[in-house]
Amino acid sequence: MRPSRIIPWLAALALAGAAAHADIPKRVVSVNLCTDQLAMLVAGPGQLVSVTPLAANPRTSAMAEEAAAIPVNHARAEEVYLLKPDLVIAGRFTDRATVDMLRRLGIRVEEFAPAYALSDVPDRLTRIGALLGQEARAAELVDRFNAQLAELSSSTQDRPQAALYYANGYTSGDASLAGQILRAAGFDNVATGMGYGAIGALPLELLAMADPDVVVTGNPYPGASRSEAIMDHPVVTALKRGRVTGTVTDRNWVCGTPYVLQAVEDLVALRRAVEAGQ
Template identity: 30%
Template structure:
């Protein structure tokens, strides 16, 4: 895991020498997952700004020191239009009023959804790479994802697991994380409970039908996360449940694309530790 994380950091850092903020043109990203993909696809000088989410420890998928070398956007249409970018990358849930403002300003905008699987994430990489004129880099990134799948695939019995995102929020079925968990040897206990996507999960349900493993946030940085984790740990200790708790880095939860290899490497290592 350390070698994989170091390689990923090197890739980011190699492409992220601090660029001067462009006076106009370039790419503006309002999407934190697009931020991570852009750093793997284009030279830093082409990036006029990234989303403010990537400059916060609880929502970034890239190293904070790298993210803070770029201008961060507050997410308003007025700010983005004023930057006169060549391309805006936003999320599929961008408000209609913002979309209309971009259209009136004749901005070229790409709206990305939340991929629910590795294949969907790879398709998103391909689409973004085409939009920024870097198809070869997109293909190379997808090749790294394929290599991670091949290296971390699990063929034995699966261990039931819950992956907590923060507080009492847990990852359910029909998500990219669910796909990665299943491929690396885990059975998503939240899916067993009937939870799709993400949602709040009461501790009483966990105690009544516990998983073998609970993957808890590492480096989340919120008091509510710490309190929730402490309550779970206390409940497990007092009930004597045979539940293994392991840390899963918070920055591996948010996005796909270049995050997938590191996330799958960590999940595979955790699965191998379960007896």
């Protein structure tokens, strides 16, 4: 696989400075993994004062190295309040008690819904740019994201069949960020053909009957997990035997940031390997 072109320009933008505005929030706290990374990409120097511990975990965060230099919070209202933020950015599923308490204390809280489509990435970047007064920085990220996605996306008519298969036997259809990543890379998703929209449990029997060209499984976490044991089931093992396989690396798949392009690029390489073996 050729060296990635995704990470260098994102890293450069993450480290670059941004123009200051008199009215932008000066102390921003993020209490969600995905808003952590959006803020790190867009915030000006010193503007982002705290992120969650997940942001510094390389298994879950594509920006773990950048997050290591930022103080952490655990999304508790008391500790966030003591940081004296003038803006808190949260996820739609951030603990409601924390969000409600901070608002009662007079702190501005802005919530972001999870990304369910690749088109949500520019939307999230534009919004975080407006909130942080870093519109030009966000616009540059959006332009680069759109250009790179167009370059990576496949328009081929002869698309290999792929199945996403995670812990507890879950899969994702095209109405999900993971499903759209798969489709952009040039695969047809067997789950979509079975009627799955976003996410749902895929019985092993249906997976076996679909007989996809490739099975893309989750990347197991250290230690034993009954939920992940299904990925080693004989049915899954048989479907992988003698075929090209892939794994989902959570840090590039779970959040609607430009790092989803790395997931697309990885799957493009996987598709080419599948096609070469056919």
